[in-house]
Amino acid sequence: MKSRLPALALMLAGLGLTLTGILLGQPGGVLMKAARICMECVGLG
């Protein structure tokens, strides 16, 4: 399983960054963008 250690380390790093983002309230920023129709995304902006 040694060859899988880099993947596990990266997954942990990813989780760490995600948790940091959650603590900083970043999912709220994502929600603000995603909760209304993005006129640019659908080609109307």
Place this chain on the structure above:
Amino acid sequence: MDNKHRFGIQAAATLLQNANFKGFFQGGIYSGPVKQVCVPGLNCYSCPGAVGACPIGSLQSFLDARTFRLPYYVVGLLIFFGALLGRAVCGFLCPFGWIQELIGLIPVKKRNRFRLDPSLRWVKYGVLAVLVIGLPLGLKLVPYFCKYLCPSGTLAGWMLAARDSILRSQLGALFTWKSAVLIAVITASLFIWRPFCKYLCPLGAIYGLFNRVSLVRMELDRDRCVGCGACAGVCRMCVDPSREPNSAECIRCGDCVRTCPMQALQLGVRPMKKTSGDGKHTNKSKTNRG
């Protein structure tokens, strides 16, 4: 796992990521708390059915903001999904990839190998560097990839405009351009397998970087491989697994694993039990590559 099972997983993933079914019939989009969770695949958050956020759209919303904040949340999730699955996300979980595969089922003669194909593969890295990161970060306030290229968003736009006369009245040059891109992708999908994934998708470009280290990966037993070329011949992403089993282009569909007559390839989490050098399988006939 055969392609039927993979198709089942793709269908389930698409339905799960677009579980707001009433949005398709009533118009409008879901805006509940689950929407702050990024899904792994390319699925526009303005799609009437979307219950999660598109990671590329979310990344751009951080990068094009007036006040820059490091996007820990989105980048962390991308690293997590990439390190866990690599481009298996493309092969199993991406709704837009599945749509292209469905279009590709229409029986038209496919031509996956052509002269420009290897060069065009680099375009997606340019899309990632310029449209997703560079321009939004430098010029601010415009999500360039979503606005000018993303066909998943246009698909959402078609569905929304079909139900909403106010939106229909706002259709203009941008919508015409984006519709042309979407129609080009749909048409190309008839002749080339998953053209958007191969040439343009920035999410595929990101996950491809993880293919060599991801937990789910391909392993090749070089002692078993006889170099028959069957794996390369069957690969619709034009990868040669006997040379580069963890190529950034491999979406882990598993066609090569099923085709290999020597069972020299394995896709999964557990490391492969390889044949020892003095085992039954030797590597003598490397010259008969097709």
